Amino acid sequence: RRSAGGLAPRWRALALLLPAALLATTHLWAREHTAAATDLFRRHGRAVSWLSSQGRGDVLLLNDAGLIALAHDGPMIDLIGLGTPGLTLAYRHGAGSIVESLARRPAPPTIAAVNPDLLRVPQLLGRPLVPAPAPGGTVVAEVRRELLQGTPLAGPGVDFAWLPDEERAQVRWMRAPEQRQASFALLLPGISGPPRLEGCRPILGGVGLEVPAGTRSIGLRAALLQEDRGALAVRSGGPDAAVEHAITLGRTAWTEARLPWPAGAQGSTVLWLTRQGSALPCLESVRFLPS
Structure with missing residues (x-):
């Protein structure tokens, strides 16, 4: 109930509580802000x-x-x-x-x-x-x-971890890389030239991609993330097709291999690469070569 002078005494007291509480904690907020500014x-x-x-x-x-x-x-x-x-x-x-x-x-x-x-x-x-x-x-x-100068793939192919290339080649995964470690950056030497920083995708299960018409050979570049020796199985046609090539990989340098295409399934447009053994391959690129 309102008194003749306006708010009842109890409501006037409540109206003063919030400002009083703010005033009472001002020094605490000031101390927190000062500490944050000092740390910044x-x-x-x-x-x-x-x-x-x-x-x-x-x-x-x-x-x-x-x-x-x-x-x-x-x-x-x-x-x-x-x-x-x-x-x-x-x-x-x-x-x-x-x-x-x-x-x-x-x-x-x-x-x-x-x-x-x-x-x-x-x-x-x-x-x-x-x-x-x-x-x-x-x-x-x-x-x-200088580590980035030779990173982009020269010529037609799929530069893994470069998202437009993966989308264009309709890359499909058997057990896709986890988001937390979806791609890696490795600084490794190749067959020739100084080491370059390259992006690569771990092959936890396998990966398939479309190969364009007119391709006569495939160039693969990969290395291991774990263990010193491992292999990458190459198939054409599907993930359950017979293994046509097994590429041995190492961990201290990029392994580069060139393979004929199509290998087994004549007329196939899909290349499948699968992990062999416990070693974890990281695929840097697949090149489509006309000869």
């Missing part, structure tokens, strides 16, 4: 200071689109995809897809300002420019662009 400066302060005055003409690779992005007055590539939507799906598919996407950008990154704990491709970090001041802090370093 401790982890990112040195990197922000460096980026504010240097590296403005460089393409910056980052995995924190907040304070670091505000400090850099130049082009940026956000690994997680918040600031670079084209990388969102690649980030979800793992390190290999990230590498394949970065290698195809018109202007690859030249420097990185990243939290190493969240970086899925640490092989890309080169000479440090600003070391991380504390665990979980931001490190600024040069990017080893």
Whole structure:
């Protein structure tokens, strides 16, 4: 009931409780915000200071689109995809897809300002420019662009972990790679030339793909993720067809093999690759060759 002077005394008292509670906890909130600001400066302060005055003409690779992005007055590539939507799906598919996407950008990154704990491709970090001041802090370093120069597949084929190639070849999986480790980035030597950083897909069961008309031979490139020796079985026509080739793989270098096509099922347009034994192969590419 309202009194002659307005609100009843008990309601007036209740109306004062919320402001009183807020006032009583103000110092607690202030302490929390101060601690958060101090931690933010401790982890990112040195990197922000460096980026504010240097590296403005460089393409910056980052995995924190907040304070670091505000400090850099130049082009940026956000690994997680918040600031670079084209990388969102690649980030979800793992390190290999990230590498394949970065290698195809018109202007690859030249420097990185990243939290190493969240970086899925640490092989890309080169000479440090600003070391991380504390665990979980931001490190600024040069990017080893030379590792990406030969990453894209030259010529027709399927560059695994490069999502447009997999979609175009209608790739189908027997036991698809898990989302947490959907692709890997391996820095391994090949038959010739220096090591390059390549994306690859683990073959947990098998993988099938469409082979275009006019193909006369198949080029395969793969390596092992676990154990020192293993094999990849090659079939044409279907996953239950007879094994036509068994390619022995190693873990310290890419194995490259060239096989005739079609091998067994004349006129077949589907190539099947399956894992043999307990070793885990990682398939980098399949090339379609006209001779």
